[in-house]
Amino acid sequence: MKRILPLLFLLLCTQVKAERLLDLVDISGVRSNQLVGYGLVVGLDGSGDKTRQTKFTSQSLNNMLRQLGIQLPAGTDPNIKNVAAVSITATLPAFARPGQKIDITVSSIGDAKSLNGGTLLLAPLKGIDGNVYALAQGNLVVSGISVEGNSGSEVTVNIPTVGRIPSGATVEREVPSNFASQDFITLNLRSPSFTTARNIVRSINELLGPSAAKARDSASITVSAPADSGQKVTFMAMLENLDVESSRPPARVVINSRTGTVVMNQDVRVTTAAVSHGNLIVSIQESSNVSQPNSFTSGGQAVTTPQSDIQVEQGNSRLFMMPESHSLQEVVNAVNSVGATPADLMAVLQALKEAGSLKAELVVI
Secondary structure (H helix, E strand, C coil), X not given: CCCCHHHEEEECCCCCCEEEHHHCEEECCCCCEEEEEEEEEECCCCXXXXXXXXXXXXXXXXXXXXXXXXXXXXXXXXXXXCCEEEEEEXXXXXXXXXXXXXXXXXXXXXXXXXXXXXXXEEEEEECCCCCEEEEXXXXXXXXXXXXXXXXXXXXXXXXXXXXXXXXXXXXCCCCCCCCCCCCEEEEEECCCCHHHHHHHHHHHHHHHXXXXXXXXXXXXXXXXXXXXXXXXXXXXXXXXXXXXXXXXXXXXXXXXXXXCEEEEEXXXXXXXXXXXXXXXXXXXXXXXXXXXCCCCCCCCCCEEEEEXXXXXXXXXXXXXXXXXXXXXXXXXXXXXXCCCCHHHHHHHHXXXXXXXXXXXXXXXX
């Protein structure tokens, strides 16, 4: 029986270490924004949308040609396989200014086979408020490839319907920010903790003086800041590199039900419990019988009848004692000693949690 240790990742941290303040908090008002757009990729070698199925591609092409002064006859449905309709996504960094470049991702939304070799035509990128914040255009970089034979066979490597354009969009509008006008700075902890918040306040006050920083709760801290924007940049540079001792994370067990991966940190504890675990095995075997007609009758035909053989077996159920464990290594040794499989471990941990013997948060993803 397989042991669980190869699939059990142990997150061991023997001592609390100082971390940079920049790695523990996010600064209120300093954030990125998501942009999205719609456009056309042209120049494809017959791998674009089949416009008979994706009408919006031909409609988009007609609208674009009309804006360029080309009017197609009414009812014309251009059957162009070198064009693909795509969605465009990008992340607008904090404090991005007009004229700066950002990377974009282009994804097919029709039935195009590949975007390899295509060029994105000029397309606007909008924010959630509907305003245009960037304009995108350029040649795609596609890591995937798709090859199809005349017989219908096809070979696909990676994803050929998604590509990127490094520096493919130009920022046209900046997002307003009140960071420079505020008299204080708010630090939001990425992992809320009263201990970490107290340590951050203590470290900042030791550097800047008493009452410079105050904790609102376990997730946010306010720090008095200079009014001048230039001084505020220097002030933030000092805070970003400040060493702070973070608190130990809470005891937690994470189970991935799809892959069988189990992750436990070092603070997991188990109290004494008796555990019984068995498997129910259901086997179904399908077969066919042929019924022949009597040789003295006329007009009879052979008939095939299905037959199903269903068996239900109770797997080996075992009762074992889970001793009280005060360290992660003791928990692993106790489970390994009974030869538990990863599936057994997930079921046992969930049962221990329900019984109150598992002193940790159980998260199933």
